Amino acid sequence: MQPIIELKNIEFSYQPEEASPALNDVSFSIQQGEWIAIIGHNGSGKSTLAKTINGLLLPEAGSISVGGKELNEDNVWEIRRMVGMVFQNPDNQFVGSTVEDDVAFGLENQGIPRDEMLIRVKDALEKVRMDSFATREPARLSGGQKQRVAIAGVVALRPDIIILDEATSMLDPEGREEVISTIKKIKEASNLTVISITHDIDEAANANRILVMKQGKLVKEGTPAEIFSAGTELVQVGLDLPFPEKLKIALKERGVVVPDDYLTEERMVDWLWTSVLNK
Known part of the structure; x- marks a missing residue:
């Protein structure tokens, strides 16, 4: 392929x-x-x-x-047109007075007919779960919400590829999880x-x-x-290490036999529960 x-x-x-x-x-x-x-x-x-x-x-x-x-x-x-980019600071990407105006901006630049534009804006905002904020001012949104609107603006253009350029680095953990969860769902639905x-x-x-x-x-x-x-x-x-890997190193230093393979947080919890805490 x-x-x-x-x-x-x-x-x-x-x-x-x-x-x-x-x-x-x-x-x-x-x-x-x-x-x-x-x-x-x-x-x-x-x-x-x-x-x-x-x-x-x-x-x-x-x-x-x-x-x-x-x-x-x-x-x-x-x-x-095939490659959409979402940058670090969503405030630098906003140009519209409302959320829906902002999502429509890129479509207007591409000359998308109005009827098609309305469909795409609505669909993109639904995909990032921001359709109920369509008439809000972007400045009044939280960091995670702003970034989801920025993603909607890219999704509305229907690219084949999305690049997230440090797109979650200015967000708190909740906002970061919000954005990554949104991208996962869109990726799976559209094979992005x-x-x-x-x-x-x-x-x-x-x-x-x-x-x-x-x-x-x-x-x-x-x-x-x-x-x-x-x-x-x-x-x-x-670079840093994921928390489960840091925990494995700390446990190993204390004489605990740990798995050689990489563990996600969920798998680490399962392993700790079944192999360490229940002994």
């Missing part, structure tokens, strides 16, 4: 002859319907990578294909491809695959279980 996204030997620098390029020989592919998390410390190249995928930045070397089309200056607008650029290891755990960036290079790739089982190696590249 042809990948929906394919990067081959991508190079990008913000300054000519930069000693450490922002992206250095990066190659990977993504299949339709996958959820990919890209993690790494600040300055590792995560957000730069996201911006090359939708043509906000054009690489200096290498090639990018989206939907089977190689990205270039001639087709960049066509490819951007999701790329999550994140510092949040728990958010990354939702992915099918995780890509680890360091100093502009792709240094590790695998399932959440494969990546998180690396333990202290992940810390060495400037």
Whole structure:
């Protein structure tokens, strides 16, 4: 099956002859319907990578294909219609005086007929459970609600791919869970491809695959279980560990025999209950 996204030997620098390029020989592919998390410390190249995928930045070397089309200056607008982006601060994305006006903005720019626009706005707001807020001012919403409206604005455009560029980093835990739950439901209903650029290891755990960036290079790739089982190696590249993995390390230091495989929080609770607390 042809990948929906394919990067081959991508190079990008913000300054000519930069000693450490922002992206250095990066190659990977993504299949339709996958959820990919890209993690790494600040300055590792995560957000730069996201911006090359939708043509906000054009690489200096290498090639990018989206939907089977190689990205270039001639087709960049066509490819951007396939790739929706949700950014870190939803306030920077709002342009409408009401929630429904804001969701309609991108559709108006694309020249979508009014009848079709009304259907899409209503459908998008229902998908993010914000239809009852349609006539509210965006400024009066909570952080999680604002981000769900931002997602609705992207969903209304019906892209094939959604990129979350640190989209939950400014939210509290409840708002973060709200947004991730919304994306999960939309992804499953529409077979969307999701790329999550994140510092949040728990958010990354939702992915099918995780890509680890360091100093502009792709240094590790695998399932959440494969990546998180690396333990202290992940810390060495400037990243945190999910809480269950931290707990396993702490228990192991106290002489408790722990499972080798990666455990989600739910599986950790089950294991603690059946193997430790009931002994």
